[in-house]
Amino acid sequence: MARITMKFGGTSVGDADALRRAAGIVRQAVDERHQVVVVTSAMAGVTNLLIEGARTASQGDGARYTAIVHALQVKHDEAIEALIEDPAEAQSLSDMIYGLINQFAAFCAGMYILREASDRAMAAVSALGERMCAPLLAALLRQTGLPSQPLDASALLITDDQYLNAGVLPADSEPTVRRGVLPLLERGVVPVITGFIGATRQGVVTTLGRSGSDYSATLFGAFLHSDEVWIWTDVDGVMTADPRVISGARVIPVISYAEVGEMAHYGAKVLHSKTVQPLVERNIPLRVRNSFNSAHPGTLITNEANATPGTVKAVTAIRDVSLITVAGRGMIGVPGIAARTFTAVAKQNANVLMITQSSSEQSICFVVPEDKSRTVVEAIENELAVEFGRQDIDRAWADNDVEIITVVGAGMRRQPGVAARVFGALGERDVNIIAIAQGSGDFCLSMVVNARDTEAAVSQIHKLVVLNGRENHPGSSPPGANGAADPQSAPQNASEGERLP
Ligand code: ADP
Ligand code: ASP
Ligand code: MG
Numbered sequence: 001m002a003r004i005t006m007k008f009g010g011t012s013v014g015d016a017d018a019l020r021r022a023a024g025i026v027r028q029a030v031d032e033r034h035q036v037v038v039v040t041s042a043m044a045g046v047t048n049l050l051i052e053g054a055r056t057a058s059q060g061d062g063a064r065y066t067a068i069v070h071a072l073q074v075k076h077d078e079a080i081e082a083l084i085e086d087p088a089e090a091q092s093l094s095d096m097i098y099g100l101i102n103q104f105a106a107f108c109a110g111m112y113i114l115r116e117a118s119d120r121a122m123a124a125v126s127a128l129g130e131r132m133c134a135p136l137l138a139a140l141l142r143q144t145g146l147p148s149q150p151l152d153a154s155a156l157l158i159t160d161d162q163y164l165n166a167g168v169l170p171a172d173s174e175p176t177v178r179r180g181v182l183p184l185l186e187r188g189v190v191p192v193i194t195g196f197i198g199a200t201r202q203g204v205v206t207t208l209g210r211s212g213s214d215y216s217a218t219l220f221g222a223f224l225h226s227d228e229v230w231i232w233t234d235v236d237g238v239m240t241a242d243p244r245v246i247s248g249a250r251v252i253p254v255i256s257y258a259e260v261g262e263m264a265h266y267g268a269k270v271l272h273s274k275t276v277q278p279l280v281e282r283n284i285p286l287r288v289r290n291s292f293n294s295a296h297p298g299t300l301i302t303n304e305a306n307a308t309p310g311t312v313k314a315v316t317a318i319r320d321v322s323l324i325t326v327a328g329r330g331m332i333g334v335p336g337i338a339a340r341t342f343t344a345v346a347k348q349n350a351n352v353l354m355i356t357q358s359s360s361e362q363s364i365c366f367v368v369p370e371d372k373s374r375t376v377v378e379a380i381e382n383e384l385a386v387e388f389g390r391q392d393i394d395r396a397w398a399d400n401d402v403e404i405i406t407v408v409g410a411g412m413r414r415q416p417g418v419a420a421r422v423f424g425a426l427g428e429r430d431v432n433i434i435a436i437a438q439g440s441g442d443f444c445l446s447m448v449v450n451a452r453d454t455e456a457a458v459s460q461i462h463k464l465v466v467l468n469g470r471e472n473h474p475g476s477s478p479p480g481a482n483g484a485a486d487p488q489s490a491p492q493n494a495s496e497g498e499r500l501p
């Protein structure tokens with residue numbers, strides 16, 4: 001018997017059919033004698049609607065949130081009606097979900113009157129979708145004959161008070177999670193836990209950031225000492241590129257925590273950027289699988305860095321970023337400019353995605369999310385006002401018309417010439433590279449390019465990935481199988497497959 005924590009993403013619980021499939025997947029795992037912990041997202045689109053309702057209300061629009069109240073009722077009612085046979089059970093579910101939708105309406109009414117939406121209020125609103133979905137999925141599991149109980153993660157995960165991007169406090173959370181969940185497992189009950197949310201020590205609801213249910217799943221998986229964590233989504237696994245952008249993107253059968261961590265950090269939407277963190281220390285395997293195609297083995301993610309041979313394994317892109325440059329001849333040799341610059345940036349709570357510095361020290365460039373670019377430039381101008389006055393620094397400015405392209409692959413560490421091949425491929429399509437950085441683990445190479453060049457850049461680099469992939473090993477089969485390909489069989493030298501297309 002293995003303990004498996006499985007998370008269902010929004011589309012995997014998006015309507016009655018999807019919920020039925022999700023319940024079937026849980027049922028099958030229990031029938032195979034696994035102990036299952038379920039973590040669920042909100043139904044697809046619900047979190048977006050909640051946030052939109054709150055935002056428009058706070059901007060003085062009283063009509064939009066009222067329409068959203070109606071849409072949320074219809075969506076959940078349709079699922080209940082299609083799925084839940086027992087009228088009393090259907091009624092009590094419906095009442096419970098109406099109660100949460102009424103809370104949403106009350107929050108929006110308050111925001112409408114105040115013309116304000118604080119982070120704390122936005123977190124309370126965003127959390128409602130998961131709180132509506134978990135009882136529905138638990139009721140469906142009970143109907144299929146599995147004892148099941150919904151659990152609200154705001155009573156389990158203890159976080160700091162960054163309400164919309166909360167940090168989980170592991171020392172506080174682990175015992176609370178174990179106390180809350182293990183007794184159910186011992187009684188053979190399948191817990192269905194809300195993803196995405198937690199609460200401060202004072203009990204104020206927080207969220208773990210958009211797409212945070214992936215992170216919830218691995219936190220619960222780690223705290224409950226699960227044997228494996230499975231993330232059920234709407235594609236066959238982690239792919240070599242975003243399948244919506246590159247039609248030839250392929251599933252990667254096996255990949256390491258470090259590589260997938262870089263992919264998630266640099267924009268691969270399939271996983272929240274912190275997803276692998278809780279698993280690494282305990283070495284718990286993670287699988288990404290398709291709830292619409294459960295026969296496919298998906299992607300296995302482990303600590304085996306060379307599990308899949310080949311140098312360039314995947315390419316990702318991050319949009320909506322801004323390249324900040326601080327430049328001036330007088331910067332040469334003046335100590336502390338970089339430290340002061342980044343301290344000023346940190347005070348704006350801006351996440352720095354990559355950094356480069358010209359060797360002559362005449363400029364520092366770094367990338368932040370676009371919505372922070374104006375406050376970041378202002379903060380730098382304030383911090384370095386004296387140096388600006390002396391003209392040691394000429395200018396600090398933001399270029400919003402850029403994207404970061406990242407090439408990921410553990411083999412890049414020992415493989416000379418990868419950068420040359422990547423740059424050569426981009427040169428063929430006249431893609432101009434504005435800035436470059438290599439990750440500290442040497443697992444990735446990031447480049448800033450003009451937004452208009454992104455598609456060409458991603459598709460050129462993906463050609464290198466595909467050529468590499470010809471040597472890839474076939475997939476592994478869950479559960480339990482370690483599936484890792486033999487690293488010895490990985491080609492150590494540049495092979496035919498790694499030449500430029
Ligand atoms: P969920 O609701 O299950 O969490 P998401 O929409 O958050 O699903 O993530 C899955 C989506 O991520 C896929 O439908 C796919 O379009 C997109 N995606 C982007 N990059 C990748 C990638 N490298 N591999 C797989 N999917 C990716
Ligand atoms: N429902 C949340 C979101 O849409 C969390 C998640 O789905 O992972 O961001
Ligand atoms: Mg997601």
